[in-house]
Amino acid sequence: MAKLIVSDVDVQDKKVLMRADFNVPVKDNQITNDNRIVAALPTIKYIIEHQGKLILLSHLGRVKSAADKAGLTLKPVAQRLSELLNQDVKFIPVNEGPELETAINNMNDGDVILMENTRFQDIDNDFGKRESKNDPKLGEYWASLGDVFVNDAFGTAHRSHASNVGIAKAMEAAGKPVAAGFLMEKEIKFLGNAVENPVHPFVTILGGAKVSDKIAVIDNLIPKSDHILIGGGMAYTFLAAQGHKIGKSLFEEDRVSMAKDLLQKAGDKIVLPVDHVVASEFSNDADHEVTSGVEIPEEMMALDIGPQTIKLFEDTLKGAKTVVWNGPMGAFEMSNFANGTLQVGKALGDLQGATTIVGGGDSTAAAQQLGIADKLTHISTGGGASLEYLEGKELPGIAAISDK
Ligand SMILES: Nc1ncnc2c1ncn2[C@@H]1O[C@H](COP(=O)(O)OP(=O)(O)O)[C@@H](O)[C@H]1O
Ligand SMILES: O=C(OP(=O)(O)O)[C@H](O)COP(=O)(O)O
Numbered sequence: 001m002a003k004l005i006v007s008d009v010d011v012q013d014k015k016v017l018m019r020a021d022f023n024v025p026v027k028d029n030q031i032t033n034d035n036r037i038v039a040a041l042p043t044i045k046y047i048i049e050h051q052g053k054l055i056l057l058s059h060l061g062r063v064k065s066a067a068d069k070a071g072l073t074l075k076p077v078a079q080r081l082s083e084l085l086n087q088d089v090k091f092i093p094v095n096e097g098p099e100l101e102t103a104i105n106n107m108n109d110g111d112v113i114l115m116e117n118t119r120f121q122d123i124d125n126d127f128g129k130r131e132s133k134n135d136p137k138l139g140e141y142w143a144s145l146g147d148v149f150v151n152d153a154f155g156t157a158h159r160s161h162a163s164n165v166g167i168a169k170a171m172e173a174a175g176k177p178v179a180a181g182f183l184m185e186k187e188i189k190f191l192g193n194a195v196e197n198p199v200h201p202f203v204t205i206l207g208g209a210k211v212s213d214k215i216a217v218i219d220n221l222i223p224k225s226d227h228i229l230i231g232g233g234m235a236y237t238f239l240a241a242q243g244h245k246i247g248k249s250l251f252e253e254d255r256v257s258m259a260k261d262l263l264q265k266a267g268d269k270i271v272l273p274v275d276h277v278v279a280s281e282f283s284n285d286a287d288h289e290v291t292s293g294v295e296i297p298e299e300m301m302a303l304d305i306g307p308q309t310i311k312l313f314e315d316t317l318k319g320a321k322t323v324v325w326n327g328p329m330g331a332f333e334m335s336n337f338a339n340g341t342l343q344v345g346k347a348l349g350d351l352q353g354a355t356t357i358v359g360g361g362d363s364t365a366a367a368q369q370l371g372i373a374d375k376l377t378h379i380s381t382g383g384g385a386s387l388e389y390l391e392g393k394e395l396p397g398i399a400a401i402s403d404k
Contacts, residue, residue: 004179011052017146021155022058043181051109063119118163139166152181155382157397168400190378199321207232208327220391231329247296275306284334304330305340349375359386
């Protein structure tokens with residue numbers, strides 16, 4: 001069923017709560033890639049131009065202890081957004097209480113404020129992970145601050161958290177509108193087409209570091225995909241499941257039995273690395289070499305796929321008509337381990353007449369770094385979210401938006 005969109009709702013003079021996904025890479029309080037902020041601009045500008053009072057919420061990173069807070073403040077995002085909008089975006093260093101409420105009550109139409117990282121609620125109180133465990137009281141509190149809720153955080157849509165699902169339920173219960181933003185609308189349109197009418201051969205490429213998060217999606221992608229190429233940090237749990245030596249490579253022991261089951265179920269659909277670039281430590285300065293085969297020496301870690309694997313992946317990609325890529329093939333931020341991601345990205349960009357979809361913060365950054373972004377059909381702002389969507393799952397963040 002079609003979802004309510006922000007343009008269906010009257011936002012003039014209204015306090016508009018908008019959940020965005022501003023989970024951008026930040027190093028030393030500097031944003032290193034602002035894609036997700038730029039992607040939210042159409043909705044933000046629409047609300048400003050239509051004289052809403054815009055109150056932005058987002059998470060940033062995974063907040064596990066008070067020590068994480070200094071590096072995960074949203075303050076740099078407010079600054080970047082001010083520059084992009086050419087208008088002041090007021091940063092509120094809390095996300096609950098009188099300071100926030102006063103700032104909201106003092107807003108004029110067209111003003112924008114951004115409250116502090118919603119995941120600070122996971123550690124700042126005596127009630128446990130209020131944001132990530134979707135404490136209904138927190139959703140109700142945030143909902144009480146506004147008249148309209150707009151969810152534009154596609155990248156977070158696979159999470160059922162207080163700031164996307166809890167707030168939406170509380171708004172709806174209070175008879176207030178819950179609408180999708182334009183980014184959410186665009187993502188659903190593109191990915192929906194890929195799920196409903198995938199032209200075969202359909203190839204899924206998986207990599208990156210969020211092994212336990214993303215391994216489960218493979219189960220549902222097996223029947224949809226003709227081939228599943230697995231590289232990056234994701235690959236070594238699978239190679240270990242096959243009994244190979246993986247040295248000090250990224251490995252999640254409690255996912256080995258799942259990897260075994262998936263390998264059995266997928267048969268030869270799953271294609272794993274056959275050689276690697278290995279290093280003594282996770283550093284661009286570390287000694288590194290290419291292995292002669294699949295086995296990884298005990299004291300080394302694999303940080304990229306090797307040349308034979310690149311060839312194997314390129315060959316498997318030939319003739320593909322739909323390709324979904326999530327997660328880099330290696331630690332591509334370090335130049336010595338970027339080649340696998342570069343070559344696989346190039347192969348993707350060179351495909352003729354294919355629908356190519358890349359998802360995830362790091363994968364998108366890689367595609368841009370490689371200069372292939374323009375050659376891809378769709379760059380999704382969601383990594384895990386796009387994968388779960390492509391699995392055919394109903395994402396909780398989307399389900400909680402009102403139907404038209
Ligand atoms: N072999 C590897 N070992 C360790 N980390 C890796 C490896 N390959 C890729 N990575 C890391 O994976 C991260 C990206 O993973 P992930 O967050 O799952 O992707 P995305 O953000 O695109 O969804 C990058 O920081 C990259 O350095
Ligand atoms: O960056 C995100 O996911 P992604 O890396 O899978 O694209 C989203 O903002 C969700 O973050 P989370 O995986 O910490 O819940």
